[in-house]
Amino acid sequence: MNFSRLTPGGGTAAVDRPLAEEVPIAIEYNGAGYAVLMATPADIGDLVQGFTLAERLVTHDDALLEVDVHRTEAxxxxxxxxxxxRTDALLDRVRHCASDSSCGLCGIENLEQAMRPLPRVTTRTRADRAAIFRALAALGDHQPLNAATGAAHAAAWVGADGAIRLVREDVGRHNAFDKLIGAMARAGTDWDGGFALLSSRCSYELVEKAALADCPLLVTISAPTRLAAERAEAAGLPLVALARSDALLLRGNAVAL
Structure with a gap:
């Protein structure tokens, strides 16, 4: 797409810059509409699998979802x-979603639904701080969409040695993490003593996705919110935040660090 590049000195130049795609993705379960996500239209099967796990509609012990993708003009x-x-779980969640849609989180039942207890993380990382710094230095090389557009988040599965094993990108940080978790579930892989590295701030939703995926360590480029830190502590999920090339901020028990 064409833009005009303006400089402080008054210069102007025409530039042609690629833009990241963002489209509505409507997710249906068993023929019923459930949610519409604004996301990058790539790795959609991974996105749906990860989103479904995060919504607690299935567990990692359930069969993988078969996802039929239909592209339309809209x-x-x-x-x-x-x-x-899992039908009862779907009906229960749809009931809450229906009440949420009109006015956000309204009523004590919905507040309790939003803050449901998280499972305790049972896995442990074998990564040390050197592995985290190694992954941070390499992450940019695994972000082709962001390199082209400057508008995409990345979620990476990193091995215990700091090698990046798998990355998913999306304009939304939640979507990117759902895609990563979904891709790992579909491939039948676990964290194998590694960790998740996210190019975003650490919101409570990302903590919940990590805990539900039994992730042993969550590393984010930016800071957590207070709620994210509290939810992580309750789930026994170690956090590394404000991860930069020269320092890390650790909260929780990650013995290898």
Whole structure:
């Protein structure tokens, strides 16, 4: 897309710059509409799998979702079928989503739903601080969409040695993490003593996704909110925040660090 580049000295130049795609992706389960996400239309099967795990509609022990993707002029429709034994979870969550949609989180029942207890993290990282610094230095090389557009977040699975094993990108930080978790679930891989590295701030939603994915260590480029730190502590999830090339901010028990 064409832009005009302006400089402080008064210079003007025409530039052609690629822009990241962002489209509505409507997710349906068992034929019923559930949610619409604004996301980058790539790795949609991974996105739906990770989102479904984060919504607690399935567990990691359930069968993988088959996702039918239909592209339209208005966006993308992703249709998934939940296993029969998860139907009650779907109906319960749809009931809460229906009440949430009108006025946000309204009523004590919805507040309790939003702050549901998280499972305790059972895995442990084997990474040390050198591994984290190694991954930070390499992350940019694994972000082609962000390199081209400057508008995408990345979520990376990093091995215990600091090698980046898998990355997913999206204009939304939540979507990128859902895509990563979904891709790992679909491939049947676990964290293997490594950790998750996110190119974003540490919001409480990202902490919840990490805990539900039994991630042993969450590393983010920016700071956590107070709620994120509290939720991580309750789940036994160690956090490394404000991860920079010269320093890390650690909260929680990550023995290898």
């Amino acid at each position: 966006g993308v429709i992703a249709r998934a079928t939940l296993p029969p034994h």
